[in-house]
Amino acid sequence: MVDRGGRYERDNRERDRGGFRDQGRPQHFKKRRYQDDDEREYRHQRPRYEDPMVRLRKDVLAIAESPLIKVEDSIRSIAKSLSAHWDHEAIRKGFVTLIKTLVVEQPFKIPFVAAIVLCANAQKHEIGKLVLDEFAAQLQEYLDKCEWRNFKLTLRFMGSISCMLDGEGVATLLNDLANLTGDLAAEGGSSGLSEELSFVILITIPYILTAAPGGITEEFLTTLIERLEGMQVTSAVEPLLSPYAGPNAPYPPMNNTSLLLKALKDEAASGFKFEILARPWEPFLAELEAATKHFFPTISMPTALEGGTIFPKIYFSVFQGAVHETVPPPTSITSSILRDSIGDTIGLLDFNRIACARFLIDVDCYFSPNAFLKRATPFDKIPEVAEGKSTWKPEDVCVDAIFTNIFQLPQPEHKLVYYHATLTEVCKLAPQAVAPSLGRAIRYLYRNLESMDVELRYRFIDWFAHHLSNFGYTWKWTEWIPDLELSKVHPRRSFIQEAVEKEIRLSFANRIKSTLPEQYCDLVPEDKEKELPDFKFESDDIAFPEEGKQLLNLIRQKAPNEEVDTLMNAITDAANNKGLPDPSKYARDMYMTCICHIGAKSLSHVLSCIERCKDKLTQLGQESSQAQRQIVGTVMRYWAEQPGIGANVIDKLLNYSILTPLSVIEWVILDAGGEALPRGHAWEMVNTTTRKVVLRTRNLASARGEDLPEEQIAIAEQQHEVAKAEQAELFKVVMEGLGRYEDGGVVVGKEGTSGEDVELLKWWAASWLRALKRQRDIEEAEEAMRVNAGAGAGAMEEDGEEEKGGDENAMEEEA
């Protein structure tokens, strides 16, 4: 999978052979394949002449990967071959390009690549000169484009070759960056860039000091740290980004930059040790001292700073407060260094989650030799294995870093499913080592559900069910049996219920039931196992049962509109004559129920039915101010046992503009009411809907700045204003509705709800309120930034996501 040199290819092949692809194949099939493979290997793998660049590439990429090879030997041999072939342009270009990419794709290897360059420079100073010049140009490019992570890593590499730098080295650059940070902070620092830059500067310090003790004076760095400390600004939105809230939060909210700053100050007091970092150049110190030093090229500060808001990163861990400290404490420099480096590895390698997982499992290869416990040390064996040395468990450190992403607010860098998939791969690579870590992580999160942000709680459920779906749905459900006795609205009991619901959505009720202890059988009632929900007009204790069956037949047989209208009008008239309130609602409910029932077989079925009836549905939704909310209610009632499907249907009706976003929100918050707040599908409906609205507003906002004729800009402006107003109205309804539940202005729960449950429901309302307030505040802040940017240097660029329209949604009609 990974281009990591011939040595590993054989291993990988072996692994593939044992893998899923061949399972269950008849023996002679396998044999033939193997022979094919062997032949190919024989023919292609042993060329008589190997291109030196191919060899160099293999060796450089494999650096430090194997604990069986002494890394100093690899460094020496690469440096030697590099200086031997340096006259070839292909080697010079190839090597520099390779290590420039390597630095921003595999940050773990930066110190080792630095050691190669230092060694090669000692043999041939032209090597050091070219690398330095090329990296300086690259660094300037990243800086001008505001690509902060690549800038940070390229700077880290340059800091790591400090001992071949003459004069001030990177010190001037760090000073300039600190000045820039100061300017940004003085403007208020609302974009978050000043904090990001502080972090970039600070995290570079350990690498410089490790690479060239004395190269930059500790005094200079201490002053720099103090200067940056004076520039810290707290973003207004930060309090809403903490993963936990309330009095029982497992730890207080901690900002990553503040933690790093504090840790570096502590280090300054104790003499900057940075024991965690590898020092692969140490065996070569004598040679390096004699090597030619080069001047660090001048880097100029960018003239325009672009890019959107950078949100503060908040510390997150699933291993805090355990009996044995398996991850470094948040306030230590080790914690900051590891979390930064692992976090970047995860962030950069999203294009190959399997390679990423491999790096995470091998994390102990890339840091100081005794930095971690032996791999796969069982948790209860830690004291005897550690023997007073490091208790950091490599699996825990990596699992923690992945969870940090899943639980990052407002959003992690990549789609959540990437982190799910990476955890799956890590488990597949080292099941014995990782599964117990994951188990402790799950229990930790479960214990802290009562303090967890509601959005994160939903992410936890979503990950948990998805993860189990990749591993045969096995989990120690027995340990949660006592919690089944809790009230249905208790955060833990609700977690269990919703996790099971999610599992069923990925699988089917019977299968999931078979994986659960019998105590859980109430969670999967028989109604969930039915192929189709009941058509309520089959029963007699409902108004207009005969008409319901008639209408079903008419729609199913695609009867002319007039016939349908005649029947529906007759129902409304009958309801009116009986003196029933809101008489038209009976026919509306009946019509939508029929569509649900006709389309119950699959999503395509319901979509083709909606497509066919969309004019009538649109008209029904406009009959009264409550009509659309009632339609939402009808769908959700029909799918009461599988609300996830109901939520999907609602989402499609939204795309067709049959429903407005407001109607969906009003139904959840006002009609489904307090009892719906612990339900996963309720959160999903609100979250999906608000995000759609927000995305539309953002797209319209970015359209304003595009290069369009004036009248079109005016139209975009106007549409944007309308969308903004709609969005504001939506959030207002949400805030007011939830606010009334929270402060007890409206009693949550049905009559007879226990006092305890009422308190729990109030708690739910408060946590929903916090999460939705975060969404609203972030959008308002972003809009304010856009207005400012527009008034200044012109509108900033936005990611131009295609607008999602309903009419494109037509599915293929099935036979």
Next chain:
Amino acid sequence: MSHHQQHQSTVERLDRPSTYYEKSSKRNRDDAANKEDPLKDATTLYVGNLSFYTTEEQIHELFSKCGEIKRLVMGLDRFAKTPCGFCFVEYYTHEDALDCMKYIGGTKLDERIVRTDLDPGFKEGRQYGRGKSGGQVRDEYREDYDAGRGGYGRSLQGGKEMGSEYD
């Protein structure tokens, strides 16, 4: 293909089309070199190795983790019109389709490893299996028993089904 050569990564990318597509377009390779890459903006994925029993709802639940799904077309047995173990998933954006290759391809759905491949786009008729007996070709001569895909390969299941198209 043009977008393959932006820069060479140090690690293989998972969001590249498989050799299936490259192979099938090899036939007209001469003009392929001049033509634009048909997968450059692809928003559709072919999804294979599904169980015959996997439903649209299950597919939707997993694949919507990479973005909103614009269209989902189930692969059907040409004769029986029942699912035959593949589907097309169409997203609104190319980015979502690439993410699906990276994050979902090779993971499990309904306890089977699913295979994803970028696809130039669904066309009417492609939802049907191309095997002799109506399903996918791979299920025709399969020698292993796969409960999720109708047991043994159909051609090996004895004379009963053979020739059933004459009924």
